[in-house]
Amino acid sequence: MAQQEKLVKEITSMKEDFAKWYTDVVKKAELASYSGVRGCMVVRPYGTALWENIRNELNARFKATGHENVMMPLFIPESLLQKEKDHVEGFAPEVAWVTHGGDEKLQERLCVRPTSETLFCDHYSEIIHSYRDLPKLYNQWCSVVRWEKTTRPFLRTMEFFWQEGHTMHETAKDAIEETERMLNIYADFAEQCLAIPVVKGKKTEKEKFAGAISTYTIEALMHDGKALQSATSHYFGDGFSKAFNIQFTGRDNTLQYPHQTSWGLSSRIIGAIIMTHGDDNGLVLPPAVAPIEVVILPIAMHKEGVLDKARQLKQRLAAGFRVKLDDSDNSAGWKFSEYEMKGVPLRLEIGPRDIVNNQCVLVRRDNMEKTVVSLDELEAKVTELLKAVRDGLFEKALRRREEMTYSATNLEELKDIADNRPGFIKAMWCGEQECEEKLKDIAGVSSRCIPFEQEQISDECVCCGKSAKLMLYWGKAY
Amino acid sequence: MAQQEKLVKEITSMKEDFAKWYTDVVKKAELASYSGVRGCMVVRPYGTALWENIRNELNARFKATGHENVMMPLFIPESLLQKEKDHVEGFAPEVAWVTHGGDEKLQERLCVRPTSETLFCDHYSEIIHSYRDLPKLYNQWCSVVRWEKTTRPFLRTMEFFWQEGHTMHETAKDAIEETERMLNIYADFAEQCLAIPVVKGKKTEKEKFAGAISTYTIEALMHDGKALQSATSHYFGDGFSKAFNIQFTGRDNTLQYPHQTSWGLSSRIIGAIIMTHGDDNGLVLPPAVAPIEVVILPIAMHKEGVLDKARQLKQRLAAGFRVKLDDSDNSAGWKFSEYEMKGVPLRLEIGPRDIVNNQCVLVRRDNMEKTVVSLDELEAKVTELLKAVRDGLFEKALRRREEMTYSATNLEELKDIADNRPGFIKAMWCGEQECEEKLKDIAGVSSRCIPFEQEQISDECVCCGKSAKLMLYWGKAY
Numbered sequence: 001m002a003q004q005e006k007l008v009k010e011i012t013s014m015k016e017d018f019a020k021w022y023t024d025v026v027k028k029a030e031l032a033s034y035s036g037v038r039g040c041m042v043v044r045p046y047g048t049a050l051w052e053n054i055r056n057e058l059n060a061r062f063k064a065t066g067h068e069n070v071m072m073p074l075f076i077p078e079s080l081l082q083k084e085k086d087h088v089e090g091f092a093p094e095v096a097w098v099t100h101g102g103d104e105k106l107q108e109r110l111c112v113r114p115t116s117e118t119l120f121c122d123h124y125s126e127i128i129h130s131y132r133d134l135p136k137l138y139n140q141w142c143s144v145v146r147w148e149k150t151t152r153p154f155l156r157t158m159e160f161f162w163q164e165g166h167t168m169h170e171t172a173k174d175a176i177e178e179t180e181r182m183l184n185i186y187a188d189f190a191e192q193c194l195a196i197p198v199v200k201g202k203k204t205e206k207e208k209f210a211g212a213i214s215t216y217t218i219e220a221l222m223h224d225g226k227a228l229q230s231a232t233s234h235y236f237g238d239g240f241s242k243a244f245n246i247q248f249t250g251r252d253n254t255l256q257y258p259h260q261t262s263w264g265l266s267s268r269i270i271g272a273i274i275m276t277h278g279d280d281n282g283l284v285l286p287p288a289v290a291p292i293e294v295v296i297l298p299i300a301m302h303k304e305g306v307l308d309k310a311r312q313l314k315q316r317l318a319a320g321f322r323v324k325l326d327d328s329d330n331s332a333g334w335k336f337s338e339y340e341m342k343g344v345p346l347r348l349e350i351g352p353r354d355i356v357n358n359q360c361v362l363v364r365r366d367n368m369e370k371t372v373v374s375l376d377e378l379e380a381k382v383t384e385l386l387k388a389v390r391d392g393l394f395e396k397a398l399r400r401r402e403e404m405t406y407s408a409t410n411l412e413e414l415k416d417i418a419d420n421r422p423g424f425i426k427a428m429w430c431g432e433q434e435c436e437e438k439l440k441d442i443a444g445v446s447s448r449c450i451p452f453e454q455e456q457i458s459d460e461c462v463c464c465g466k467s468a469k470l471m472l473y474w475g476k477a478y
Numbered sequence: 479m480a481q482q483e484k485l486v487k488e489i490t491s492m493k494e495d496f497a498k499w500y501t502d503v504v505k506k507a508e509l510a511s512y513s514g515v516r517g518c519m520v521v522r523p524y525g526t527a528l529w530e531n532i533r534n535e536l537n538a539r540f541k542a543t544g545h546e547n548v549m550m551p552l553f554i555p556e557s558l559l560q561k562e563k564d565h566v567e568g569f570a571p572e573v574a575w576v577t578h579g580g581d582e583k584l585q586e587r588l589c590v591r592p593t594s595e596t597l598f599c600d601h602y603s604e605i606i607h608s609y610r611d612l613p614k615l616y617n618q619w620c621s622v623v624r625w626e627k628t629t630r631p632f633l634r635t636m637e638f639f640w641q642e643g644h645t646m647h648e649t650a651k652d653a654i655e656e657t658e659r660m661l662n663i664y665a666d667f668a669e670q671c672l673a674i675p676v677v678k679g680k681k682t683e684k685e686k687f688a689g690a691i692s693t694y695t696i697e698a699l700m701h702d703g704k705a706l707q708s709a710t711s712h713y714f715g716d717g718f719s720k721a722f723n724i725q726f727t728g729r730d731n732t733l734q735y736p737h738q739t740s741w742g743l744s745s746r747i748i749g750a751i752i753m754t755h756g757d758d759n760g761l762v763l764p765p766a767v768a769p770i771e772v773v774i775l776p777i778a779m780h781k782e783g784v785l786d787k788a789r790q791l792k793q794r795l796a797a798g799f800r801v802k803l804d805d806s807d808n809s810a811g812w813k814f815s816e817y818e819m820k821g822v823p824l825r826l827e828i829g830p831r832d833i834v835n836n837q838c839v840l841v842r843r844d845n846m847e848k849t850v851v852s853l854d855e856l857e858a859k860v861t862e863l864l865k866a867v868r869d870g871l872f873e874k875a876l877r878r879r880e881e882m883t884y885s886a887t888n889l890e891e892l893k894d895i896a897d898n899r900p901g902f903i904k905a906m907w908c909g910e911q912e913c914e915e916k917l918k919d920i921a922g923v924s925s926r927c928i929p930f931e932q933e934q935i936s937d938e939c940v941c942c943g944k945s946a947k948l949m950l951y952w953g954k955a956y
Contacts, residue, residue, distance in 0.1 A: 036558055036600045037588070040551035045616070048547045069526045073518035074552075074590070074621060074637050075574075080514055093580045096553075098590065100575040101625035110515070112552070112576065112590070122514045138523070142621075143552060147579035159552050 013280045018224045025274055029283040029342050032153045039151040039158030049291035051161060051267060055141060057193050061185050067137040072119045075110040080118045084243040090210020094147045112145040117262055120166035121244035130249050131170050134258060139165040154271035155478050162266035168258040175259035179235040182263040183216040186231035193288035195393035196220050196276050197401055198230060199473055201449030206433050213237045219448045221401045222275035225422020227448050227475040230272050233263035276397050283343030284365050286393055287386040294382060295344045296325040297335050299351030309355050320379060345389045366392045409458040418443040424475050428468035430461035438463050448473040491758045496702040503752055507761040507820050510631045517629040517636030527769035529639060529745060533619060535671050539663050545615040550597045553588040558596045562721040568688020572625045590623040595740055598644035599722035608727050609648050612736060617643040632749035633956050640744035646736040653737035657713040660741040661694040664709035671766035673871035674698050674754050675879055676708060677951055679927030684911050691715045697926045699879045700753035703900020705926050705953040708750050711741035754875050761821030762843055764871055765864040772860060773822045774803040775813050777829030787833050798857060823867045844870045887936040896921040902953050906946035908939035916941050926951040
């Protein structure tokens with residue numbers, strides 16, 4: 001077991017240095033590594049497989065709600081980016097500019113897309129003519145670039161991977177419903193598939209997306225008490241439609257502007273998975289998206305029949321699960337550590353004595369609980385235990401979030417919590433941006449969202465003491 | 479049927495103007511449309527679904543041969559691109575350069591990847607240390623950018639979509655085997671899934687990839703007699719390994735350089751599908767990658783029971799096929815034209831009389847053959863007919879290629895064929911680049927490949943008359 005201890009020691013403990021623990025997990029679990037390109041990461045096979053599973057799960061949900069994938073250009077000409085004023089102001093400072101093609105200087109600069117509202121609108125202006133063309137429910141999977149100063153794998157990188165949905169609707173009502181529908185899909189995906197509890201709410205004016213009328217968000221709380229905005233859904237009204245001159249003939253035969261939404265979830269959700277479920281032994285993956293759901297480790301592999309049995313079990317499980325058999329020469333101890341580090345939800349141990357007894361041992365990654373299982377009911381037990389892992393992860397994360405959510409009724413109290421107790425702070429707000437900025441300056445917290453589930457914590461704004469009707473979640477954020 | 483005629487008339491006939499026919503099909507079948515970004519296309523839902531099916535088919539083949547997907551950075555710093563001399567010379571003139579991030583001028587320019595050998599090598603130098611780390615069999619799906627002057631959707635665009643495999647091996651033999659394995663996978667995919675017959679061969683020194691020792695290719699012949707390079711597979715030896723200082727400890731405990739391959743297939747394969755199978759009614763799609771394999775068109779839809787029956791059939795077929803029911807108000811004639819234009823392999827017609835007779839009509843897109851099918855054996859017949867469509871398409875394309883493949887034994891003959899009969903020209907070559915260039919100048923043909931299946935057309939080089947042992951395919955190319 002010497003080797004196992006050594007491996008475990010290789011990562012910094014969460015308590016010692018949470019940021020270092022995070023990057024250690026990213027590297028040792030082989031999710032990603034730094035590249036020679038500043039601020040860009042190499043997503044390694046294990047991280048890519050995780051992202052592909054996330055994509056497949058979301059694609060199925062998008063398709064079931066009538067959405068179609070498209071592929072838009074990587075570049076946005078400067079004049080196109082400038083068509084919507086708020087949008088360009090929000091994004092121009094952080095885009096990468098292409099100025100030369102080969103040796104030739106371009107007449108017009110192109111930016112590498114930081115988001116694609118402008119490209120979609122340009123296309124929609126070509127293809128939307130009648131109410132019969134609506135709704136348009138498009139989505140794309142791609143990478144986008146934002147010129148960030150400091151970067152961390154998955155959480156904040158210059159290039160990141162995401163999906164961006166862009167839809168056009170006949171009425172404001174339809175578009176607002178879509179905005180909410182997609183937020184609910186994200187919330188359901190986060191909670192059911194990723195076992196990450198989230199708070200659903202609306203961003204304040206200050207925090208909303210550049211060009212949007214309103215931005216909805218799901219906010220998750222990480223192990224260290226910092227918040228992570230996990231997906232957003234925006235309602236644009238007809239602002240872009242007007243800027244891009246997108247018009248359709250309505251049912252009443254008048255020319256109208258369609259109403260727009262966009263919504264996105266990015267590779268930073270992998271950061272959320274790591275920081276919600278991970279522990280000092282490494283990654284812990286929610287089964288629905290784990291590249292390997294069950295790893296089979298033969299015990300006393302050299303003994304007759306063990307490897308054959310392990311292969312049989314692999315074949316059986318492969319029919320319904322993502323399964324890996326590790327029949328390498330590495331020691332059992334090394335393998336235990338390795339797959340704990342990689343966060344594989346279930347470990348299946350099979351040795352000579354198990355074979356005699358027609359059984360195997362299943363070990364849950366989330367709580368290390370062992371269950372001896374008859375091989376006759378293997379598939380059923382694996383299904384049951386994978387569900388138990390998801391439920392266990394969700395319950396644990398929910399409990400932690402509840403324990404780390406505080407209420408404050410005045411500035412002093414809020415500052416004291418912000419300084420000493422990491423987590424969400426629920427507090428009333430008068431609605432003035434000035435108070436929002438003051439809380440940021442004094443206590444270092446930003447508004448996370450105006451949750452859909454409101455509570456009346458007190459009657460006054462936590463900052464200015466004026467009458468306040470909105471309860472907000474505040475916190476430090478990634 | 480007036481509307482059907484009208485729709486058909488909307489596209490230019492192949493004979494009249496092949497290039498215009500091509501762009502008409504791209505637009506009317508809604509595969510792609512031009513974007514406001516010069517040289518970049520918008521791939522629409524139907525084109526994206528086609529590309530996703532291509533990706534799924536190839537991914538399954540890559541996975542079955544042990545390959546893993548990764549995601550590499552979009553940018554290559556100038557210094558990294560310059561590490562391998564032949565490679566940078568080949569690509570530097572056609573890359574897009576990022577010079578500014580926000581308002582800041584970059585200290586080092588970044589190019590948008592035109593291909594990712596340099597990025598993979600940079601990463602491999604970090605993770606390859608021992609022969610135990612080999613082979614590394616990575617692939618990525620992404621878009622790349624090459625600064626093209628004139629562009630056409632799918633065939634030549636500034637940004638295009640592709641997969642690029644990059645592998646590292648212990649020995650030259652292993653790497654060469656991989657290069658051949660991947661070429662064979664491409665050829666098999668092209669012929670079995672896309673029904674496109676291809677010639678497998680090796681590129682000449684002049685035509686090989688920048689930095690490669692040898693480039694293998696599959697070449698297909700389009701309807702108009704022009705060749706289309708449909709996928710390539712490159713063997714690099716250890717040139718990049720040395721340039722990037724990638725070294726591993728071998729089995730004999732000495733430091734060695736690994737041997738490298740790369741291979742790619744791009745969205746121009748969609749151009750090949752269009753120009754191999756399409757006709758004057760539009761697109762014709764090979765079933766294996768068609769977004770819709772069967773379209774169900776209810777006839778006399780308003781009659782009682784028709785729509786219910788159509789929905790029943792859709793549900794039955796959806797279990798095993800990609801199926802669409804068009805229950806819109808458009809006329810049957812309009813629908814016939816629409817799905818012919820979109821190249822749906824099978825059309826299923828169901829009307830009141832069919833229901834009484836417990837039957838339906840299946841119509842093949844490739845030859846418009848109608849088959850009356852008992853509903854009791856619907857699934858079996860659909861399977862059979864989809865296979866027949868694939869076989870029919872392949873046979874037709876193969877016959878055409880054979881008819882359009884000529885032999886030439888001297889320059890005059892070759893020039894005469896090149897001027898008057900579009901197609902492949904088989905001719906002997908002495909091996910001198912001078913002759914290759916001369917044929918380009920005089921007859922406007924380039925060497926397509928040195929086919930693996932050699933024939934002795936004559937004993938002398940078609941150009942200089944010197945002794946020649948190699949038979950080449952020559953032609954005009956996209």
